[in-house]
Amino acid sequence: MLEIVGWVFIIVLFTIGFIGLVYPIIPASLFIFGGFIIYGLFFSFADLPWWFWLIEILFVLLLFGADFLANAVGVKKFGGSKAGLIGSTVGLIFGPFIIPFAGILIGPFLGAIIAEMLVNKSSIKKSIRSGIGSVVGFITSALTKGIIQAIMVGLFFWVI
Template sequence: MQIIYWLLIALMMVGIIGAVVPGIPGISLILVAVIIWGIVKGSFAAIEVPVIVTGVVLLIGTAVDFLAGYLGAKKAGASKWGQIGSFVGLLLGFFGLLPTLPVGGPLLGMLIGPLLGAIIGEFIYQRKLLVALKAGIGIFVGTLVGNVIQGILGITAVVIFVWTTWSQVFGT
């Protein structure tokens, strides 16, 4: 039972990383691990609090993800063109359609892609390089802040899971 518990904790750690790094499952992976523990224990009453907390964290994390990018764009004065460019840049970076990077590969592409996409989209719309740079940086910073907040939410969900289930495994 302890081996399964530690494997699920390791899966949750990947979920925390995924909450911060684009392209890796995040808080949803933590929720899956909590549900697997309920199946292993044969009782969902044993994980009632962690499931509720992780479900709420998933909803809040999703909202934060959208709001952080939006607020970063709004604060920097970005238009819809910058936001669309950021999304297209994310997709291009994720699928490796940006020029091959010597290090970092798709993960670095997912960080650089939205920034470049936002700058290009905003430049196409306004034809002002400084405005486009400001908008691109605003979207980029907003997205990074959102990812950090999601990471903190993921850590919170894992801590509550461990807090409520530790005695089930180790009896202390």
């Protein structure tokens, strides 16, 4: 019975981790990593060698960096500024709560546009380009993180 409870916790943590790909308020990689910890607590840490932990920690660090970098590159590539990046980040955090589901794309788009127009007095055309860049950055980030998280979970199942 305890074995089933352990696996339920692990699967729930992995699932929350993948939900975190589209809800940035959820620290996705930490939930995935938490699944590994739960496995060790319920089953055995001995099943997970030192090199497994090293690789997984490097993946977690990579995920944190990739998240910020993809958004920044997306905004900059489309002509946005630091204000657009900050606006898109604010929109990314609050968008899903204001407009469920669609807010995940509309939030950063509008956040970048509003920030560019307010802070830099940018034209609507330039502001919209920054907004598009923030959406492209978010989608790129989500895809990249999804692949890395899938590798993390795949490595876990391969090792055990």
